[in-house]
Amino acid sequence: MLTGITFPTDAATPVTGTPVERLEDARLLTGTGCFVDDLTRPDLLHAVVLRSSMAHGRIVAIDASAALELDGVVAVFTAADVASDGAVPLIPIRLAPFPESQAFRQPVIAVDTVRYVGEPVALVVATSRAIAEDALELIELDIDALEAVASTDAALAAEGDGVLFPGTGSNLVLRYTAQMGDADTAFANAPYVRTERFSTQRHSAVPMETRGLLAEWDAEHGHLFLSGAAKVPYFNRRALAEALGLGMDEIDLLEQDVGGGFGVRGEYYPEDFLVCFAARRLGRPVKWIEDRREHFMATNHSREIACELSIACARDGTILALAGRLDADMGAYIRTNGGVVPAKAGQFLPGPYRIRDIHVDVSIVVTNKTPVGTYRGPGRFEANFFRERLIDMAAADLGLDPNVMRAHNLITAADMPWDAGKLVPYEAETSFDTGDYPVTLTRCLEEIGWEKNKHLQGTVIDGLYHGIGVACFVESGGAGPRENARITLETDGTLTVAVGSSSVGQGIETAHAQIAADALGLPLGKVRVLHGSTTLLHEGFGTYHSRAVIMGGSAILDAATNLKEHLVAAAAKRLGLPNTRLVVENGGVGSGDRFISLAELATDGPFSANGTFANTTRTYSYGAHACHVAVNPQTGAVKILDFVAVEDVGRAINPLIVHGQAIGAIVQGLGGVFLDHLVYDSEGQLLNASLADYLLPTATDFPNVRAVTLELHPSPTNPLGAKGAGEGGIVAVAGATANAVAAALAPLGVTITDLPLTPPRLWQLISDARAAAEPEH
Amino acid sequence: MDEIDITLTVNGTAHILSVSPRTTLADALRQGLGLTGTHVGCEHGVCGACTVIVDGAAMRSCLMLAAQAERHAITTVEGLGRPEALGPLQAAFRKHHALQCGFCTPGFLTTLHALLTEEPDADAERIREVVSGNLCRCTGYVAIIEAALEARAAYGHQEAEAC
Ligand code: FES
Ligand code: FES
Numbered sequence: 001m002l003t004g005i006t007f008p009t010d011a012a013t014p015v016t017g018t019p020v021e022r023l024e025d026a027r028l029l030t031g032t033g034c035f036v037d038d039l040t041r042p043d044l045l046h047a048v049v050l051r052s053s054m055a056h057g058r059i060v061a062i063d064a065s066a067a068l069e070l071d072g073v074v075a076v077f078t079a080a081d082v083a084s085d086g087a088v089p090l091i092p093i094r095l096a097p098f099p100e101s102q103a104f105r106q107p108v109i110a111v112d113t114v115r116y117v118g119e120p121v122a123l124v125v126a127t128s129r130a131i132a133e134d135a136l137e138l139i140e141l142d143i144d145a146l147e148a149v150a151s152t153d154a155a156l157a158a159e160g161d162g163v164l165f166p167g168t169g170s171n172l173v174l175r176y177t178a179q180m181g182d183a184d185t186a187f188a189n190a191p192y193v194r195t196e197r198f199s200t201q202r203h204s205a206v207p208m209e210t211r212g213l214l215a216e217w218d219a220e221h222g223h224l225f226l227s228g229a230a231k232v233p234y235f236n237r238r239a240l241a242e243a244l245g246l247g248m249d250e251i252d253l254l255e256q257d258v259g260g261g262f263g264v265r266g267e268y269y270p271e272d273f274l275v276c277f278a279a280r281r282l283g284r285p286v287k288w289i290e291d292r293r294e295h296f297m298a299t300n301h302s303r304e305i306a307c308e309l310s311i312a313c314a315r316d317g318t319i320l321a322l323a324g325r326l327d328a329d330m331g332a333y334i335r336t337n338g339g340v341v342p343a344k345a346g347q348f349l350p351g352p353y354r355i356r357d358i359h360v361d362v363s364i365v366v367t368n369k370t371p372v373g374t375y376r377g378p379g380r381f382e383a384n385f386f387r388e389r390l391i392d393m394a395a396a397d398l399g400l401d402p403n404v405m406r407a408h409n410l411i412t413a414a415d416m417p418w419d420a421g422k423l424v425p426y427e428a429e430t431s432f433d434t435g436d437y438p439v440t441l442t443r444c445l446e447e448i449g450w451e452k453n454k455h456l457q458g459t460v461i462d463g464l465y466h467g468i469g470v471a472c473f474v475e476s477g478g479a480g481p482r483e484n485a486r487i488t489l490e491t492d493g494t495l496t497v498a499v500g501s502s503s504v505g506q507g508i509e510t511a512h513a514q515i516a517a518d519a520l521g522l523p524l525g526k527v528r529v530l531h532g533s534t535t536l537l538h539e540g541f542g543t544y545h546s547r548a549v550i551m552g553g554s555a556i557l558d559a560a561t562n563l564k565e566h567l568v569a570a571a572a573k574r575l576g577l578p579n580t581r582l583v584v585e586n587g588g589v590g591s592g593d594r595f596i597s598l599a600e601l602a603t604d605g606p607f608s609a610n611g612t613f614a615n616t617t618r619t620y621s622y623g624a625h626a627c628h629v630a631v632n633p634q635t636g637a638v639k640i641l642d643f644v645a646v647e648d649v650g651r652a653i654n655p656l657i658v659h660g661q662a663i664g665a666i667v668q669g670l671g672g673v674f675l676d677h678l679v680y681d682s683e684g685q686l687l688n689a690s691l692a693d694y695l696l697p698t699a700t701d702f703p704n705v706r707a708v709t710l711e712l713h714p715s716p717t718n719p720l721g722a723k724g725a726g727e728g729g730i731v732a733v734a735g736a737t738a739n740a741v742a743a744a745l746a747p748l749g750v751t752i753t754d755l756p757l758t759p760p761r762l763w764q765l766i767s768d769a770r771a772a773a774e775p776e777h
Numbered sequence: 778m779d780e781i782d783i784t785l786t787v788n789g790t791a792h793i794l795s796v797s798p799r800t801t802l803a804d805a806l807r808q809g810l811g812l813t814g815t816h817v818g819c820e821h822g823v824c825g826a827c828t829v830i831v832d833g834a835a836m837r838s839c840l841m842l843a844a845q846a847e848r849h850a851i852t853t854v855e856g857l858g859r860p861e862a863l864g865p866l867q868a869a870f871r872k873h874h875a876l877q878c879g880f881c882t883p884g885f886l887t888t889l890h891a892l893l894t895e896e897p898d899a900d901a902e903r904i905r906e907v908v909s910g911n912l913c914r915c916t917g918y919v920a921i922i923e924a925a926l927e928a929r930a931a932y933g934h935q936e937a938e939a940c
Contacts, residue, residue: 021871026860028879029867031814031853035880038813130799208818208826208880208914259816259880260914292819505878505915660874660916667917691823691912698909699918 012523012587015514019656020524022510024257024503033257036212036228041285044214045074046129047275050122050136051294052114055150055368055684056164057143059112062122067138072131076139077123077278079111085277089243091268094235095374096338096426100174103165104366106333108243108273114143115164115332116370117686118297123274125286148368148684152306152327155367164332164366173334173364178346180421181357183312186321190312194394199754200382200734202304202329203676205375205668206696209259210290211299213271215279222250226276229253229532231266231502232542235336237534239268240276255532261504262668263374263544264300267336271298296689300337300373301678304329305345307386311394312357317405321357324349324386328364331371339364341372344379347423351387352437352474352622353409360423368684374544376665377730380475381672388471388735389752392742401454402739403445403470406624410437410472413713432474432620433723434713435648440623441472444646447708448626456628458747464630464639465747469739471732472624477546477724478717480616484537485555487516487563488608493599495520495527497559500540501552502532506726507657508548514653515553515720519560521587522598546724549653551613554718559611566607571596574604619715619723623647625666625732629740633748636763638674638741643705645732650714650723662707662729669733670705671697677756749773783847787812788856796843802836803827805843806853814854814883818912825911828884829853835891854883857890865931866890869924877915884911889925897932899925 027033064076082088090105110121121141126132147162149155154162155171164171187193213228224246229236233253241248258265271288279286290298305328312321326349328342339362346360395402411418413436422429445451448468456466485499497516501508513527530536531552532543541551564584571589572579574596581591588597601607628642645666652658675695679687688694707729714721734755741762742752749769750762780795787810794809803820806812806829818826820839827839830852858864863871866886876882885908892899892907899907904925905918913921930936 022874024879025871025876026863028876028882029854029863029870029886030858030860031812031855031883032860033814033879035813035816037817038807040808130797206914208824208878208912209816210818257880258878259818260878262914292821292824505880507877656874660877660920663917663919664877664915665917667919668914690821691819692821696912696914697917698912699905699922700909702917703905703919703922705917705919 012517012521014518015524016518016653019654020510020514022507023513024507024509035209035257035259036214037289039214039227041216043284045125045127045282045284045286046132047123047125047278047286047288048129048132048136049120049271049294050124050139050141051297052110052117052119052121052143054114054143054145055117055148056146057114058146059110059114059121060142060144063140064122067124067135070131070135070138072127073124073135074127075125075278075282078121079109082109082277089273091270091335092239093334093338094232094336096340096343098174098339098426101334101338103168104173104334106270106335106371108270116368117684118294118370120270120274123278125278125282150367150369150680150682150684152329152365152367155365164368171366173330173366175361175363176425177361178423178425179359180423183321183323183357183359186357187310187312187323190320191315192313192398193310194390194397195308195310196390196393196753197308198386198389199306200303200385201755202301202678203672204301204678205262205264207260207262207265210292210295211265212289213275214285214287215276216285217280217283219283224251224276224280225254227254227256229255229266230258230261230504231544233502233532233534234500234540234542236268236272240272243273244276244280252534255502258504262376263378265504266502267300267373292691293689296694297370297686300335301331301370302341302372302375302378303382303672305342305382309386309390311390313394313398315398317395317398317400317408319353319355319409322350322355323359325361326363329367330364331369332366333371335371335373337373340374341378343424345383348380348383349387351384352411352472354411354415358423369680376668377727380473380731381669381734384471384473384732385734385738385755388732389738392739403441403450406470406472407438407441410441412436412438430618433715433717435620435622436713437472437622439712440646440648440710443708444470444624444626444644447644447646448628448642453628457743464632465744466630467740467742467744468626468628469736469743470624470626471735471739473728473732474620474622475724475728475731476618476620478550478615478619479545479547480614482612482614483541483551483555484539485552485559485611486537486608487556487559488606489563489567489598489602491602491605493526493602495522497527497529497556498536499529499531499552499556500537500542501548502543504543506661511549511653511657512553512556515556516560519557520598521585546726550619550718550720550722550724553653553720553722554613555611557719558613559609562609562611563607566609567601570604570607571601574601615717617717619650619717621647621649621723621725621728623728625736627736627740629744631741631744631762633766636759636766638757640670640702640704644708645729646708646710647728648710648712649725651711651721652709652725653722655709658709658725659707661726662709663705665727665729666705666707666733667697667702669730670702670737673734673737673755674757781844783844785843785846785851787851788853798844800843801839802841802843802846803838806838812853812855816880816883818880825884825888826881828887828911830887830891833891833894835888854886857886866928869928873920873924875916875920875924881911881913885921893929893932897929897934901926
């Protein structure tokens with residue numbers, strides 16, 4: 001039946017760029033979502049991991065006989081069992097693959113040596129988790145202690161037994177220099193130079209859902225299924241296929257709802273292999289759910305970097321050069337993220353400023369602590385804190401308003417594209433795409449009321465010291481090389497979108513559905529987005545580096561373009577018109593008064609088309625954060641009176657989601673400034689592996705946070721014009737907040753150079769400064 | 778360990794199930810009854826994801842044995858609405874984008890439902906104080922408070938008269 005134009009029922013008003021409510025919410029709000037631990041299977045077995053309680057040692061014996069006698073225990077696997085299939089596989093490096101890192105990769109289960117508290121030594125499999133946990137207690141594990149190194153200083157000084165990988169001769173994985181211009185000469189000729197040491201503390205993402213996996217081996221077809229995937233399922237499939245000796249077509253990773261990622265979840269971890277190994281060995285489904293205690297010692301840590309930073313300036317505040325040394329504590333092994341955390345800290349040291357002469361030395365060091373990976377804004381959060389603190393210090397020395405100094409040095413629209421050089425050894429040269437960086441600073445200063453409030457710096461009101469701090473940032477997004485998608489117009493007139501991106505709870509189902517709905521002119525309610533699972537597409541790249549909208553969204557656009565060609569061809573047949581006269585619009589295909597709705601056309605379907613978006617250039621969002629604090633000098637407690645983040649994201653597909661990302665990121669960042677801290681003793685024991693001891697922000701901690709999202713300068717790197725939007729909210733939090741606290745306490749002579757700013761630590765700094773100020777007797 | 782038979786009344790329906798005496802209420806709901814909306818984030822009473830309502834009070838189901846819940850009326854997130862018929866708190870959460878990954882969400886909804894049932898006039902400060910026992914890593918809490926304030930109307934909150 002042909003319809004004669006005018007008001008096609010499926011026509012929809014565009015939804016891209018509008019704050020539509022999320023499609024995933026109805027299920028998540030009613031307990032009808034499906035997270036990995038919600039899955040169950042007939043004949044299911046449960047695995048728990050025996051972990052090293054020693055930071056460094058030689059495994060002398062593992063006696064599991066008593067555990068195996070316990071009713072319900074099915075198997076206990078150690079490195080010896082894994083080795084019976086060949087060499088114990090190593091965790092491959094996915095990012096920042098410095099060749100020197102290869103010798104520091106982690107075996108999927110400890111072989112002879114343990115190198116951090118929490119390293120897997122054995123896997124116990126039983127008919128219930130409780131029984132498996134009981135059995136854990138019955139395993140006798142005998143480890144001879146070796147010297148443990150729990151800091152980069154100790155690691156670099158260590159010899160003999162204190163060297164984690166004796167074959168390498170040293171705990172220094174590598175040291176490299178990245179530079180642009182001629183920093184040495186610039187420093188030698190500069191009228192003003194200042195050098196300071198800074199550090200950021202070890203902490204991590206701590207998503208509310210711990211990791212979890214369910215592996216099933218289909219013996220009849222020789223096929224392995226692993227549920228609980230996130231972030232990078234296709235990479236993990238390749239890694240698992242290699243480790244298990246399976247073909248890529250013999251293994252699939254399946255994604256469920258995911259309770260937060262923030263970088264740590266979904267990487268290829270030892271347990272991914274062990275659970276699959278056990279399921280195949282035993283021919284039964286095996287589930288492993290990480291408990292919170294092991295999460296703290298097993299899932300990637302991040303952020304532990306020490307920095308010595310020098311700035312050279314002209315008297316008017318022009319930044320002439322920057323030179324830094326970064327020492328990164330990587331924990332015991334180089335896992336999938338390679339050297340990306342320190343490398344990005346090095347790259348983003350100069351930040352959004354017009355600095356031409358840069359010299360950065362980066363040292364990557366192993367210690368007997370949990371291995372490090374990426375956590376939201378990896379390296380950027382740290383580098384921003386180091387640089388923005390130093391800018392405030394330099395401005396004070398030079399007698400300048402720090403924000404006038406910032407504005408004076410920020411990259412402007414006239415400088416774009418800005419050649420950001422090659423500060424990452426394993427990456428090509430890069431340039432900042434678009435933007436007018438002073439605009440976001442100006443807006444941020446307006447929001448925080450800088451001009452009217454700056455007289456408050458260091459003043460005492462009701463016993464509290466007030467301070468306002470600002471920090472500017474630039475943040476990359478949209479990692480390549482490509483992403484894939486397929487769109488299908490089903491016979492019932494709905495659209496199914498399959499995409500290689502993954503969800504980690506950030507709302508991509510909605511954002512991707514918005515893009516697809518508009519591309520085909522259909523209402524949002526007709527679109528279903530499937531993502532993450534390797535069963536959907538031949539290849540995908542997942543979700544990291546703020547790439548899901550930029551790469552996945554653009555791949556969806558490409559698939560839509562290709563699908564439209566099919567639809568035009570089909571409509572041409574139906575309407576008896578040449579293809580060239582037809583266009584897809586308003587929920588149908590037509591020309592003049594001849595029109596067929598997609599719903600109608602779909603009955604000839606389904607119609608399906610693939611799309612790909614390939615791109616290796618990055619997007620660069622940018623902005624500024626400002627913070628107003630009041631510090632209690634008696635207790636060291638800091639109250640955030642106001643915090644505002646301004647970011648230009650190029651284009652927001654869903655402003656509601658972008659705003660939520662920004663607010664969530666700010667509060668996570670404030671946790672990183674004041675609360676989050678993975679504390680180790682000198683023996684490499686993790687002292688606070690519980691949510692009662694490791695503090696996270698709660699609803700009463702930081703109520704006054706705001707975010708302003710701007711869409712001023714779209715990125716030319718992708719057809720959506722989008723830039724990353726999930727990480728900018730965290731990048732400058734430490735810089736702005738620490739500057740505010742430093743400004744508040746400046747009259748007392750307190751200098752802020754190290755995180756976290758816990759009350760006891762601030763109290764100590766205040767007392768020390770007061771004692772130093774007392775005249776000697 | 779020998780199993781024991783218990784009767785649990787959940788969302789208005791009585792269920793008989795056999796559990797080992799050490800089974801927590803959270804595990805009994807999730808594994809015994811398939812009510813997987815109740816989430817487990819820490820198993821030691823800190824994160825609040827496992828919160829359910831027991832005789833009107835918000836309780837941590839990871840800290841309670843299933844056997845202790847006999848003869849009590851339990852409400853889980855599944856009892857607060859359905860996907861096609863969201864309850865007022867759920868609808869307000871969706872409108873205000875008070876959830877991202879949704880893992881913590883059932884615990885916030887049950888905690889807030891218990892609060893607003895008792896105190897429909899709770900102000901922002903009171904709401905913040907009560908949910909400060911629940912952790913969320915995604916939202917930064919701002920939208921959760923906004924959603925709760927809006928949902929109060931459905932629990933009988935009267936807007937103060939403007940003068
Ligand atoms: S699981 Fe019960 S409070 Fe965290
Ligand atoms: S929405 Fe993800 S933890 Fe709260």
